[in-house]
Amino acid sequence: MLDFAILGLLREQPRHGYELKRALGELGFWQVSFGSLYPALRRLEKQGSIVGARGNGRRRSYRLTPEGRAALAHMLEDPHDGEGSERGFQLRLAFLGYLEPDLRIRVLEGRRSALVEGLLTARRSFLGARGSRTLDRYRLALMERRVHATEADIAWLDDLIAGERSNATGT
Amino acid sequence: MLDFAILGLLREQPRHGYELKRALGELGFWQVSFGSLYPALRRLEKQGSIVGARGNGRRRSYRLTPEGRAALAHMLEDPHDGEGSERGFQLRLAFLGYLEPDLRIRVLEGRRSALVEGLLTARRSFLGARGSRTLDRYRLALMERRVHATEADIAWLDDLIAGERSNATGT
């Protein structure tokens, strides 16, 4: 997961560790610690996905190798996990521009299916619990929120998918 | 976090491990694995927060001790973390009914502040990125969604807080 994020960010431009941490935080979904970031950079370098070079001062600037680029492409295509988890999908989406246009829509629709399934489960629990008065108002509120949040996410995805389609046909 | 969830669920009624896993899943925010659940039960028993007894068949049914009840109360009051993380707050909310009524509103407002702060950050990144055209449409969509989702969460919390207030005054 962290490897994926690092490769994705480096595909754009070379960066050093400190900068990667900041960029990751600005993307909005990760305040990764140095204690996991630096070892990850080492690991990726040993694998040959990135190469680091000491630049001005103490900085060690990393750039993506062709192997790293291939590894990133593989992560983007492969539905290994990524789709199930929240953060995994968000990362895939952040780098979706690096995936072939005709494959992008599949990622979005995969996520949509997962959300639709989750929505059904969430609705069932909510309606069931409301009917049998099993839960207090706080847990009911939690379940209701879950239903609404998932609905909103599906609608958002539908927008993205529609945009993707009109892009594909229109151009 | 897991300990908190276990204590909260056991406060209602005694349960065995398998049942705890199901209940946790039905609450909507955790598909905990047995590999972490059973060791956690052991740990809590050693601490004296719960006691387990072999019942019919192979089941080992756990119930909360007075010490466990006190530990749960402490977790509910203490803003140790819980408020910052998504799941932490959701757990607190699920068990908020076990907290003194006059303290509940403080938990809700603590979460609200955190969300408001997050919203400001999210808005700033979004507007900044949109202005400078730094990001592609996918990352922009991600940021915009984040803003909307946070706004919706704040509105939802406001409802909960309003309900809490009318409950406090009205009764």
Next chain:
DNA sequence: TAAAGCATGTAAGAGGTTACATGATTGG
């Protein structure tokens, strides 16, 4: 009586965090 589901448990390891240690660079 076999299969499906209930139920508990352990070992290994993935993937992260916190705390600590170090030193360079920049700005007041």
Next chain:
DNA sequence: CCAATCATGTAACCTCTTACATGCTTTA
């Protein structure tokens, strides 16, 4: 020149997951 911030790195540990092993209980 001193403080703040930039920058890298290590060690210890925590929490949870996966994979595996075991055996009971219900039901078709």
